[in-house]
Amino acid sequence: MNSRSPDVHLNLRVRGLKPSATVAINERSNALIAEGREIYKLGLGQSPFPVPRSVVQALADNAHQKDYLAVTGLHALRQTVAQYHGRVHEVAGDADDVLIGPGSKELMFLLQLVYYGDIVIPTPAWVSYAPQAQIIGRNVCWVHTGPEDGWRLTAQMLEQLCAPDPERPRIVVLNCPSNPTGGSATIEGLRELADAARRHRLVLLSDEIYGELHHEGRHVSIAKFYPEGTIVSSGLSKWCGAGGWRLGTFMFPKSLGWLRDAMAAVASETYTSTSAPIQHAAVRAFQGGADIDAYLRDSRRILRALGRWSATQLQQAGTNIPMPVGGFYLFPDLSPLRDRLAARGMKTSAEVCAQLLEDTGVAILPGNHFGRSERELTVRLAYVDFDGDQALSAAQLVTNDEPLSDAFVAEHCPKVVTAIERMCAWLQV
Numbered sequence: 001m002n003s004r005s006p007d008v009h010l011n012l013r014v015r016g017l018k019p020s021a022t023v024a025i026n027e028r029s030n031a032l033i034a035e036g037r038e039i040y041k042l043g044l045g046q047s048p049f050p051v052p053r054s055v056v057q058a059l060a061d062n063a064h065q066k067d068y069l070a071v072t073g074l075h076a077l078r079q080t081v082a083q084y085h086g087r088v089h090e091v092a093g094d095a096d097d098v099l100i101g102p103g104s105k106e107l108m109f110l111l112q113l114v115y116y117g118d119i120v121i122p123t124p125a126w127v128s129y130a131p132q133a134q135i136i137g138r139n140v141c142w143v144h145t146g147p148e149d150g151w152r153l154t155a156q157m158l159e160q161l162c163a164p165d166p167e168r169p170r171i172v173v174l175n176c177p178s179n180p181t182g183g184s185a186t187i188e189g190l191r192e193l194a195d196a197a198r199r200h201r202l203v204l205l206s207d208e209i210y211g212e213l214h215h216e217g218r219h220v221s222i223a224k225f226y227p228e229g230t231i232v233s234s235g236l237s238k239w240c241g242a243g244g245w246r247l248g249t250f251m252f253p254k255s256l257g258w259l260r261d262a263m264a265a266v267a268s269e270t271y272t273s274t275s276a277p278i279q280h281a282a283v284r285a286f287q288g289g290a291d292i293d294a295y296l297r298d299s300r301r302i303l304r305a306l307g308r309w310s311a312t313q314l315q316q317a318g319t320n321i322p323m324p325v326g327g328f329y330l331f332p333d334l335s336p337l338r339d340r341l342a343a344r345g346m347k348t349s350a351e352v353c354a355q356l357l358e359d360t361g362v363a364i365l366p367g368n369h370f371g372r373s374e375r376e377l378t379v380r381l382a383y384v385d386f387d388g389d390q391a392l393s394a395a396q397l398v399t400n401d402e403p404l405s406d407a408f409v410a411e412h413c414p415k416v417v418t419a420i421e422r423m424c425a426w427l428q429v
Contacts, residue, residue: 022127022365029363040419042381043363045179045329048388049241052295055285062280071268072260073100073249074279077286081249084286085232089211089221097252099260101267102274104209104235104248110270111205111231111250112136114262117169120161122153123371124331124378126179126207130371141170142371147320147333151181155192162200172197174222175207177214177326180370180380182307184325187220194225203256204230210327212239212296215304219326228255238327239296240285241388245278298395302388303328305404306413310383310420317424328384331367334377337427341377344429348374360422383420386413 025043032039050056072078078095085091101107109132112119119133122143133140143161145151153174162170174193177184185193197204204226211219211234223230235248252260267273285292307324314321320333334341334352346352349366357363367378391412398404410417 025363025365032357032361038361039357040360040362040415040422041385042383042416042419043365044384045238045327045382046243046384047238047241047328048384048386049295049299049392050389051236051240051242051245052285052292054289054291055240055242055281058284059277059281062277065276065280067276069273069276069279071264071273073098073274074276074283077279077283080283080286081234081251084288085221085223085234085251087288089208089219089224089232091221091223091227091232091251093251093253097254097257097260099250099252099263099267100274100279101248101250102271103237103246104207104233104250106271107233107248107250107263108132108205108207109136110263110266111171111259112138114266115169115171115203115259117171117203120158120170120172120202121371122157122173124151124178124180124367124380125173125371126175127365127369129173144371147322150183150322151178151331152183152185152189153193154189155196158193158196158200158202162196162202166200169203170200171203171205173205173207175210176222177210177219178329179210179327180329180365180367181322181331182324182327182329183322184214184219185222190220190222191225194222197226197229202229203259205233206230207233209233209235209238213300213303213328214326215300215307215324217296217300223251223253228253231256231259236282236285239299242285245275245281247274247278247282294396295392297400298392299388301398301404302391302395302413303383305406306383306386306409306416309406309409310381310416313420313424317427319427328382330381330383331370332379332381334379334427338377340427340429349377349379350374352377353379356423356426360419360426362419362423362426364423381423383413383416385415385419 022044029039029041078098081098082093118139118141120141121129143157206222223232232251237243311323314332318337353366364379364381368374372378394412
């Protein structure tokens with residue numbers, strides 16, 4: 001009998017791989033709540049808003065749909081997604097350019113599996129890009145951005161990476177608006193990145209899952225400037241509040257149709273097809289309309305007001321943090337407080353987060369889960385622990401063009417407000 005630990009038999013690519021950090025912090029938070037602790041869940045980035053009523057009704061109307069659908073997805077949905085990107089992002093395409101999957105996360109995994117090049121990941125980055133590459137065995141090239149660049153990848157950084165081997169096949173992952181920073185690219189920055197990508201014939205994976213949650217409704221896709229080499233990733237989880245529905249979309253340029261076909265072939269041997277009722281309901285979501293526009297408008301207003309209030313409080317507490325412009329994340333840099341934290345026995349971001357949770361009940365994640373050094377003292381928080389349905393109803397009563405006030409934030413997002421206040425007080429000890 002082999003007496004060695006069972007993990008010695010694991011594939012070396014997954015040996016030592018831990019559960020996703022965002023999933024882990026959510027489960028840890030739930031366990032503490034079950035023990036009777038008061039926990040403020042700012043770890044998992046789950047939309048606080050309900051799925052729009054018309055989309056829920058479409059799901060109910062299609063609950064009887066039971067047949068396997070095409071591997072690439074329901075034709076009506078693929079056509080609607082293509083029309084959506086044309087209408088919203090000015091990116092032309094048709095149904096044949098779209099692939100539907102059980103979440104954009106699964107589609108990203110398939111892309112890395114079938115493509116033969118390096119994966120270029122600007123940091124800070126979402127927690128699952130690099131572990132997926134590790135599982136598959138792809139080479140990861142980290143590009144570390146900084147606060148001086150607004151935590152954004154620049155064309156100069158990309159040129160520096162590509163210069164030693166200009167012809168090397170690469171996929172560059174862009175996430176805009178960003179998880180974890182809440183930042184977004186400038187138009188000029190996108191143009192320059194597109195020019196660099198074109199010079200080196202790079203494949204861009206533009207993760208735009210938070211695109212509709214740009215706080216001013218002004219998201220711009222890099223596919224507008226580099227249409228021939230950009231895959232646009234989207235889905236229902238963030239802007240439509242339907243994370244648990246597990247539906248993601250990829251839109252490919254015609255020149256990368258071979259990549260779409262390869263992904264579909266692998267999909268046919270793995271998940272076969274995405275849930276039929278969900279796909280039928282998603283047609284309604286991507287069609288848009290007055291109700292969807294109103295839902296997005298008020299979601300953005302709430303996130304803008306709450307994000308700016310939270311960032312302001314953290315700035316006043318001594319952290320280095322930019323104002324968010326999209327999504328529902330903040331990425332505070334605690335290094336200005338390094339000496340104060342070290343005097344309390346905390347020298348890494350992981351130690352900071354662990355002690356913060358123990359002392360205050362505020363659950364956030366250390367920056368090392370997002371590709372940064374633990375000793376950098378960056379952390380990420382998701383300002384989502386509030387009743388999104390109730391907040392939306394209240395926002396509807398405030399004039400459409402009027403920004404929501406700090407009083408609105410305090411009344412309708414009390415747990416986030418309390419969490420930020422506790423964190424700021426704790427940092428000042």
